[in-house]
């Protein structure tokens with residue numbers, strides 16, 4: 480069967496990935512209310528298309544942090560990609576490069592920073608950072624990302640501890656013995672596997688033993704001072720934190736609820752976007768991830784003020800459907816879909832998208 484939308488990739492991936500890994504990839508926190516909301520909330524917005532505007536030639540290109548991208552969609556950091564396919568992070572990063580977009584490598588990857596850099600030298604790569612209690616370990620990660628040619632650091636701020644993902648607890652989720660956390664090989668001997676013995680989710684136990692839950696904005700300041708790379712904060716859901724990110728000198732923000740995997744009942748990313756854009760969007764790079772499944776979703780986020788969006792799970796589904804080629808196919812389906820949205824809304828370039836082209840569903844009831 481031809482795979483013509485992200486949902487098709489998702490369905491096929493569900494038949495390919497082993498159950499414990501599939502549960503890890505697809506689950507959200509708690510009752511998974513926000514998990515569903517991340518997608519559903521896009522349906523609350525209506526697009527107001529314009530016509531007779533010559534859309535015979537389109538250009539989806541954009542410039543983000545000085546980098547020319549072919550379109551405004553990148554791949555969000557997701558841990559342990561070799562659970563989807565042996566090509567893992569290398570395949571995903573190469574696919575992002577051939578689509579002219581950004582790949583963000585997770586700290587908790589199953590491939591090291593250096594291997595990904597070698598495998599995908601022409602991809603624009605950012606490194607997602609978790610801050611470890613062991614600060615020298617954290618600094619080593621930063622130095623390695625700098626040395627390997629990564630272009631930005633993405634500091635995830637919404638995970639001082641990990642949210643409760645019930646299926647991971649039920650499955651006692653852990654990394655199978657043939658895989659490892661690539662960035663810690665030879666540094667931390669056992670990683671996620673060593674914490675398997677208490678009968679709970681191994682990843683949660685790893686995180687609470689390793690990640691620094693004392694983190695505050697002072698540490699963001701420390702990180703910014705300790706690197707020449709731009710620092711983006713990922714996981715902002717409020718205007719208050721957006722303003723702090725600007726005050727502390729961050730280069731950008733990713734509005735995100737971590738794919739609804741941290742705290743349930745927080746807003747969908749697309750719901751939180753307008754207040755962040757209103758607070759800092761005029762002078763700061765605001766991006767978004769969470770629930771993006773089709774071209775219209777990308778359009779909605781851009782019309783509400785995001786400059787770029789990212790997909791997490793869709794790339795994992797693509798990876799499961801054929802490694803690098805599967806991700807390339809998924810990205811090309813999404814890109815084509817976005818191009819159709821642009822043409823049918825009368826937008827030749829991203830600059831033509833504006834907030835008058837989108838209204839909340841309540842708009843029509845009030846007329």
Ligand SMILES: Cc1cc2nc3c(=O)[nH]c(=O)nc-3n(C[C@H](O)[C@H](O)[C@H](O)COP(=O)(O)O)c2cc1C
Pocket residue numbers: 503504505517555556557558585586587607635713735736737738739740768769770771789790791792793
């Ligand atoms: C399986 C999985 C693992 C993830 N691992 C990380 C991670 O290591 N670091 C991080 O900052 N975010 C992580 N995320 C969150 C993603 O970066 C992103 O915020 C989220 O997947 C976006 O939502 P989407 O999956 O609906 O596109 C993970 C998400 C998933 C689904």
